[in-house]
Amino acid sequence: MRLLAAYSFRNVIARRLTSTLTIIGVALVVFVFCAVLMLSHGLRQTLVDTGFDDNAIIIRKASQTEIQSILPRDMANVVRADPAIAPAPDGGPFASGELMVLINQPKRGSNDPSNVPIRGVSPNSMTIRPNIGLVEGRMWKPGTSEIIAGAKVARNFQGCGLGESVRFASRDWTVVGVFETDGSGFESELWGDYEQLAQAFQRPIFSSITVRVPGEAKFAALRERLENDPRVTVDVKREKEYYAEQSNFTRTYINVLGLIISVIFAAGATVGAMITMYASVAGRTTEIGTLRALGFSRFTVLLTFLVESIFMGLIGGSFGVLAATFLRQFEVSTTNWDTFAELAFGFETSWGIVVGGFCFAVAMGVVGGFLPALQASQVRIIEALRAK
C-alpha cells in the first residue's frame, strides 16, 4: 500500500499543470465554503456574546427588537418591583431601563449613511454587564450631552471617535470615551445618559429593561409572573437568547446564498477533478495493465486512483482552509436586517468549520475520482499492455 501511495503522490507531481489547476479549483471552493460559514459563525458569535447568562431582557410583547418596543414608565415600575430580581450594589433592584433609537450617520471612507443604534443607559447598565470597559477617555457625566462609543462604531463612523461629536435631535453630542466588550454587539452602539436622550428625542419611555435574575428557577418565575400580569404586556427573554435571535434573518440570508454558491462551486471543482483523473487514467493505461499483470487486484487499482484524487482534494482543502483563516483579520460591517442597525462582526473559525472544509475537499476528491478510478479498475490486461 505504501508503494501505491507513493505512486499516486508522484503522479500528482508528474502532471504538474493539470494537478495544480485541479488543486487550485478545490482550494477556491473550500475557501469560499469556509468563508461563508465563518461569516455566519462570526455573526452569531458576536450576538450570542452580547448579553449575560444571568440577565433577562424585557420588551413589549410581539415587538421583535428593542427598537420597535415601547414600555411606558408605569409598566417599567411593575417590572422593576418583581421579587426575582437580584439587589443592586446601591440596594435597589438590579435593573436597567434603556432607550434604544437609531440615528443615521455617514460611515468613514465611503460616506454612505447607515443606522447606528444609540442606547440611553443608566449607571446600572455598566455594572449589569460586567465585561464592558472603557479603553479610552472617560464615562459621560450625568446631565450633559456626552456619549461614549463602542470601539467598532468609533472606528467605522464619522464623528464617533474620541473627542469628535455627532449631531442629532438638534444637539451636538461629544464622544468622551470609547468602550470595548469582548467583541460583542454592544461595540456597534453609542451610549449616552438615558435622561438626556429621552428628553432630546422626546421619548419618555423605555425600549427595554435588562434585569439580573441569577439561576433558571428565578428566571422562570419572573417570566411566569410578568407574562401573566394583566398590567403589563411584555416578552421576557434571556439576554443571550434575545440577542441570538437578532441574527436570524441576516444569517438565513448568508447561509442560503452561501450554500447555493458553495454547491455550484463544488460542482465546478468536482468536474475539474474528474477531468484530471480521467486524463490521468487514460494516459496511464499501459501502467495500469502492468500493475494488473504484476498481480495487483482490480480493487487495489481502484483504490490507488481514488487515493490520488483524495490526495489532490486534501492538498486543495489545506490551502483553502489556510487561506480562509487569514480572513479573520477582516471585519465586516453590514446592516443587520433584523434590527435595521449597523453591526460589525468578524470571520470566526471553529473546529467544526475546519473539519467541514476538509470533509468537503475529500468529498470532492471522492466524487471526482470515483468514476475514473472505476474505469481504471476495469482495464483489461491484454488490451492495456497493447496500448501505445
Next chain:
Amino acid sequence: MRLLKIIYRNTLRHWLRTSLTVFGLAIAVVAFIVIRTTIDAWYAQSEAASPDRLVTRHAVSLTFFLPLAYASRIEDVDGVNMVSHASWFGGIYVEPKNFFANFAVDHTTYLDLYPEFQLSDEERTAFMSERNAAVVGRKLADRFGWQVGDRVQLQGTIFPGDWELVIRGIYTGARENTDESSMLFRWDFVDERMRSESPGRAGYVGTFIERIDDPSRAADISSKIDALFLNSIAETKTETEEAFNLSFVAMAGSIVLGLKAISILVIGIILLVLGNTMAMTARERVSEYAVMKTLGFRPIHIVGLIFGESLFIAAIGGGLGILLAFPLGALVQIALSAFFPVYNIAVVTVLLASLAAFVVGLLAAVFPAIKAVRTPIVDGLRIVD
C-alpha cells in the same frame, strides 16, 4: 473550412472529457448569471424609482415618525404638486418567516402617486370605501394563495395588537421592475386605533412622498422642504426616491461587495476547468501537431486548431449555462421572494456571461498554443504519452 472540421472532430474525440468540461462551464455560467441577478435585485428598487418623486423622512433615522401636519406645509412648497404618505407597518403574517413589506398609506393620494400599481376601478373604489381594506401585489397574493375578499390578520410589531384586514384588490405592476410583493392598507384605519390605545402616537406617519413638476429641480425642492422644518422637533431629510432606495443598498454594503467578488471568482473556476482540459488536449496531441507541422501546416494552423476547439467548447458550455440560468433563476426567485420583490435576469447579464465565456475560451488556449508551437518537431514526434 477543413480546419473547422478538424476542430469539430477534435472536440468529439474525448466526448466524456468534453461533456464534463461543457458541464463545468455551464455550471459556472449559471452561477455567474444567478449571482449577478441577485446583485441587480438589490438595485431593482432604486431603478424602479420615478425621477419626479421625492421622499421625506425624519432626519435622525427612518425609525422616527413625522407629524401628519407637515403634509399641508410641504404641499405649499413651490414645485410640489402632490403629497402622500406611507408608514412601514412591519406586521407579521402568522409567523416571522412569512416576511413581506406592508405599509399603511394615505388611501386618497397614494395610488395616484404610484400609477405603476395597477388596479381595476372596482378595486380602487372598494379600497376607498372600506376602512380595513388592503391591496396586495400579484406575487404576494400568489405566494399565500390570497384572493379578493380574503381576511388576513397581521400581528403588529411596531403597532401592537392584531390587525384584521380584508383584501379588496390585487395590483399588477405596470413595468417589469415594479414591486408586486407588497401589501398596502389604509393609514386612517391604523391611526384610529392608535388614537384610542396610545394617543401619543396618533397623527404620525413614516415618510412623505411628493410628486414634483420638474425632476431637474429635485435638489432645490428637497432643500426647500427641509428648510421648512429646520430646528423643529422633527427635522426632515428629503431626497429623490432613487437616492432613498439606494440608501438601503448602501446599508447592505459588504454583502453586495462580497457577491461581486464571488461573481468574479466564478469566472476563475470556469478558467480552471477549461484551462485544464485544453492543457491536457494539447499535451496529448503534441505528436499529432508534430506530424501536421511535418506535413507543412503552419504554426498559425495549429494555434487556430487549439483556439478553435477552446472557443467551441466555451460557446457550447456558455450557451447551455445561459439556457439553464432561466429555470434556475425562477427557482431562486421563489426561494428569495421575501428578500427580493423583483428578480429578473437582465440582458446585460446574459451579454456579460457570454463575454466571460468567450474571454475564458481565449485565455484557456494561450498556454497550450504557445507550448504546441514551441515544441520542436523532433521532440514532438518522440513524445510518448
